[in-house]
Amino acid sequence: MEFTWRATIERELSAGNVKLDVLEYSATPMESALSGFHQTLNRPERWRQLAVHVAGGIATLESGALQYLRGELEMQAVSASGSGGGLGGFLRGAVTAAATGEGMYKTGFKGSGTLYTEPTRLHLLLGELRGESLIVDDGAFVACVGDITVGRHVNQGFAQMVGSGEGRVQPKLTGTGLFALQSPVPPEEFQILEMQNETLKVDGNLVIAYTDGLQFTVERSARGLLGSGKTGEGFVQAFRGTGRVWLAPTLPLHAGPVRVSG
Incomplete structure (x- = not known):
């Protein structure tokens, strides 16, 4: 059976002039059920997509997360130390990352418009930072918007326990604005x-x-x-x-x- 995918806004979060929407795509059969016959219907699992609304500010996405954008938004690479600055900053940071073993970039967008991420079967968790820092599990970060810097936190907890000199590197969000994380667990x-x-x-x-x-x-x-x-x-x-x-x-x-x- 063939299906068509329909999008609805599953949840949203806004603060000031920035906003995050979670779009949920559910499958609807393209064919009507046969009258008088019991028909078992197995629908494909739902997909979710994040819409990041920017109005004269800055949004940061996990590298490779962007599917498309609308509006006047300038793209720039943002290093784990929070620096950016177009192609020059990207190349300088790439050399630093190669020398230190630091993970590569997030992608920054400046201006006004809307960014759409690649659809995922994972759930999207929305939250707000108010002048604080948040340490995020590796692989969970999707996007943030507002006055938020995406840096790196070296977690030495496990390394110290087992006597290793290398810590676990995790994303660290600092500032004021909105963020989105992904997880197999629903927000509820x-x-x-x-x-x-x-x-x-x-x-x-x-x-x-x-x-x-x-x-x-x-x-x-x-x-x-x-x-x-x-x-x-x-x-x-x-x-x-x-x-x-x-x-x-x-x-x-x-x-x-x-x-x-x-």
Whole structure:
């Protein structure tokens, strides 16, 4: 059976003159069901696309995320240190990235218009930064718009635990504006934990983002080196202090083959 894809706005978030829309594409059969016959219908899984509305400001997208744009928007490469500046900045940064082993660029857009990302089956989580920093799980960043700098955070927690000199590099968003992250978990299933001088310990990679004011460490599980059934390594992630944590407790339920929606 053939389908046609129809888009609706699943959710939106705006602040000042910037806005993010999540478009959801659902499949509709092109043929009507036969009258008097029971027909089982397996619809393809839904797809999602992010629309980033820019009005005289700056938007930053993960490299390769752009599908198309409308409006007067100038493209420039943005390095992990937050610098840019067109082709010259791109080439200078490429040399630096090659020398240091740092990951390549995000893509910046300046002006007025709308950017559309490549459709994905992952869910898109929208949020707002208000003069703060957010450390994001590697691979989760999609886009941000407003006065936000996309940098890099070297997480030494696990490296210190196992005696390695190399830390895990993660995106770090700093400033004021809107951001979008991607995850197999729907936004409704996330818990945004407001911590006030507390301690949170998580067994498994369930945290997609946390604010920079929290102290992050990796600690040995009380169950012993080989006793952790979820991490498989006998370690837990610990967050201490005051801030916010985006936690997805249902992530293990979304593992497995691609689902079909009815």
